[in-house]
Amino acid sequence: MTAGKNDKQVSHQFVLNDSLHQLFDSVDAISVQGYDEQRKVIYWNKGSERLYGYSQEEAMGEKLEALIIPDEFCESVINAHRAWIDSGFEIPASELTLRHKAGHDVFVFSSHVMFVNQYGTRQMYCIDIDLKDLRHAQAQVSFKEHMLESVFDAIPDLFFLVKSNGTVIDYYSSQEGHLSSKSSDLIGKNITTLYTKAEAKDFQHQMVGALSQKSHSRFEYEYHLSGGSKFFEARVRYIEKYDQVMVIMRDISEQHQSAELIRHQAYYDSLTSLPNRFLALDRLSQSLVESERNKEKTAVLFLDLDDFKKINDSLGHEVGDKLLIQSANRLNQAVRIGDTVGRLGGDEFIVLIKGINGQQVVLKTIESLLQAFRSPFNLDGRELILTASIGVAVYPEDGKTASDLLRNADTAMYRAKDRGRNTHSFFTKEMNVIMQRRLELEAQMHGALERQEFEVYYQPQIEVKSGSVIGAEALLRWHNETLGSINPDEFIPVAEQTGMIVPIGEFVIDQALRFLNKWQKKQKQKYNIAVNLSPRQFRDEGLFSFIRDKLVAMEVMPCQLELEITEGILLGGQGYIQKALNKIKQIGIRLAMDDFGTGYSSLGYLRQFDFDVLKIDRSFIQGITTNQADYDLVKATIAMSRSLDLSVVAEGVETLAQLQMLDELGCDVAQGFYFGKPISGKDLMDFGVKDFFLQSHRSFQKDE
Ligand code: C2E
Ligand code: MG
Ligand code: MG
Secondary structure: HHHHHHHHHHHOOOOOOHHHHHHHOOOOOEEEEEEEEOOOOEEEHHHHHHOOOHHHHHOOOEEHHHHHHHHHHHHHHHHHHHHHHOOOOOOOOEEEEHHHHHHHOEEEEEEEEEEEEOOOOEHHHHHHHEHHHOOOOOOOHHHHHHHHHHHHOOOOOOOEEOOOOOOOEEEOOOOOOOHHHHOOOOOOEEEHOOOHHHHHHHHHHHHHHHHHOOOOEEEEEEEEEEEEEEEEEEEEEEEEOOEEEEEEEEEHHHHHHHHHHHHHHHHHHOOOOOOOOHHHHHHHHHHHHHHHHHHEEEEEEEEEOHHHHHHHHHHHHHHHHHHHHHHHHHHHHHOOOOEEEEEEEEEEEEEHHHHHHHHEEHHHHHHHHHHHHHEEEEEEEOOOOOOOOEEEEEEOOOOOOHHHHHHHHHHHHHHHHHHHOEEEEEEHHHHHHHHHHHHHHHHHOOOOOOOOOEEEEEEEEEEOOOOOOEEEEEEEEEOOOEEEEOHHHOOOOOOOOHOOOOHHHHHHHHHHHHHHHHHHHOOOOEEEEEEEEEEHOOOOOOOHHHHHHHHOOOOOOOOEEEEEHHHHHHHHHOOHHHHHHHHHHHEEEEEEEEEEEHHHHHHHHHOOOOOOOOEOHHHHHHHOOOOOHHHHHHHHHHHHHHOOOEEEEEEEOHHHHHHHHHHHOOEEEOOOOOOOOEHHHHHEEEEEEHHHHHHHHHHHHHHO
């Protein structure tokens, strides 16, 4: 304490020796106060100024209770001080909450000593250590503890603090389910006691792996409980400083389940539960790798249900679905364990036979697959017979990759269908040539309309009795720069399969009606025009309005347009075809059945669909003069058409003798090379078919 100038300071000069004061004066981190018997301040160091806010000047001479004692403790402080002076009861050192000049609390650890000075008076010295930082730190710690507790409570995870050898130091779990009965007292035990021997080994192995990374890592493991397995994720964090490990375990059974579900949906067909296309092809790729390594073969069977579409359309999708499920089950039972049956989509299945050395196993499997379909299916009390066609491609000879093998098996399957269904066919290189050609056609057909590669030709139709041209059939021609001229018998099926027949078909209708308009104007005469329609075109909703609008635009009466369809269209019995045909008939367009005699030749269809024209296929006309059966059929057909009030057209008339015979049998119209091959519209307009025909007819009459 430095020498002061006022009285208060003077009095303190008497109380304690200066060297001690010098010591207190020099430490401002500790507050030292001195009080006389009346508790008036006789000493107040810098530390006190800092801690309590009163300057030395302000404090000197003031009473203890007036400065730093909160009101509520004043009395007890006065009493305690008095008791010490009077009876020698020391005031013990303790933590106290005192008061700052500004009114706020001051936390201190306060120690007290009582001196008797040279004058025999007592002086109490208080040494106060500021506890503010300590209190603050304590509050922080307790807050953190609370927070941690609430976090532990809120999170369903299990927390373990273990030594690096696995001994549990501490653990926390808000839900005890996972720990089961073993959880009662884990501290001091090894964490692996939670698990069965095998699980423990696995867990330990994972832990060691995780710890070797020395930071954090995670792993998943399965935990077996009486009610079934649970899945856990363990996150491990190595705390190097203490050589301890924090293990946090989370029950991820639910995520596991939904991940499993998603995985299942991604790899399995939802209807039949068979591996889907993706998984089946993945397995195929894997087995190709194995086959390569083991110098073995793998067979890919492409299986398609025969006429499934028909069943689906006529009996409904529900029945169709049931049939697919039952088929899948039968297929699964027909193959060896380890072979894969997958669903590619629709009614197409794939069977993989791996690890084979010859055809024997393949043939046996095919037989049992086809056998699986021999007994009828029972669907809601209804018995149904269903067959399948199978195409086979074998690795490595028929393809090296999964997609090549699948494509080739598919090609072979089409061959099996061609061979009458309910059978199998092995892929051959020749099929590949056909397939290659098909793919080329498909590629070239793209943009062929835009490149104006299509042209409509016309073949005249002649009324047999009068010998006059009454119309023509529109026949499409395709000339492609790369492929040359392609036959419609070849490109029409491709156009149908790709759906390109829809725009191409519209092109034919447009061209044919446009031509008819010009032709009629030039010849000043009415003609009919026949246009072929493919089944696929009926699926196009816009077909009817397209035709109707074109008729109006080209000023053609509906009855002058004849639409030729084959029986195949009607086989499926699809509702949309019936609807489209009804609309077509309603506005007066004529309907012709093409290629009669080649298909089912069902009279039922003739009546059901209200045909106007029946075209006898040229294969019968060709034999009419040489083959009794053909003659009989043509004769019967013409007679029947009469009774049904149908007009009969003979296709493919090539000779005079054929024409003669058709005339005798009462055939109405003839068409064929004898009168003229299909020619361009321009040629037909200039060609003067009528003259050409009359000439021939004249000579025909002369011959008689
Ligand atoms: P189709 O409708 O039965 O047409 C008759 C086919 O017989 C035509 O073949 C025609 O050239 C041929 N032909 C006509 N007279 C004779 C003959 O005296 N002898 C012989 N040997 N053949 C004769 P083309 O033009 O090759 O057409 C084949 C098939 O392609 C057509 O058979 C038809 O089904 C289809 N087609 C042609 N154009 C179209 C079209 O625009 N749309 C659709 N959907 N199909 C078409
Ligand atoms: Mg035709
Ligand atoms: Mg025909």
